[in-house]
Amino acid sequence: MTDLAAWAPRVLGILRIVTALLFIEHGTQKLFGIPERMAGMTAGPEMFTLMWWAGVLEVVGGVLILAGLFTRPVAFLLSGQMAVAYWMVHAPKSTFPVHNGGDAAILFCFIFLYLVCAGPGSYSLDRE
Numbered sequence: 001m002t003d004l005a006a007w008a009p010r011v012l013g014i015l016r017i018v019t020a021l022l023f024i025e026h027g028t029q030k031l032f033g034i035p036e037r038m039a040g041m042t043a044g045p046e047m048f049t050l051m052w053w054a055g056v057l058e059v060v061g062g063v064l065i066l067a068g069l070f071t072r073p074v075a076f077l078l079s080g081q082m083a084v085a086y087w088m089v090h091a092p093k094s095t096f097p098v099h100n101g102g103d104a105a106i107l108f109c110f111i112f113l114y115l116v117c118a119g120p121g122s123y124s125l126d127r128e
Helices: 004-032 050-067 071-093 103-118
Strands: none
16 A cells, blocks of 8 residues: 655646746736736736736746745735735625625635745755
C-alpha cells in the first residue's frame, strides 16, 4: 500500500500552481481583456482604481504564487483581497454564492489562506 502522505508536498505544489494560473487569468481579464473582456467593459480599468489594483494584485501576486516565491506573505495578501472582493462585490447581490457569482472568490480566499499555513509545497522557489 502506498503512503499517500509522501505525496502531500507534491500535490500541494500542484494545487498552488493550478490556483495561480486561474488567478492570473482573472487578472489578465480585468487589465487586458484576455481571454475576453468582462461583461460591460469596453477597455481596461483606469489606473489606480479599485478594479485596476485588483487586476494588478491578481497578475503580480498570481505570478509570485505560481513561482512559489514569497508564498506565505503573498498568499496572505491575496486571501484578504478575495475576502474583500466577496463582501464588497458579490455578497450585496445575493446571500447565496451560487447566485452572486462569488464562488471563485470564496475558494481563492480559502486556498490562499491554506497556503499561508501550509507553505508552497514542492516545485517552488521558496523551498522550505
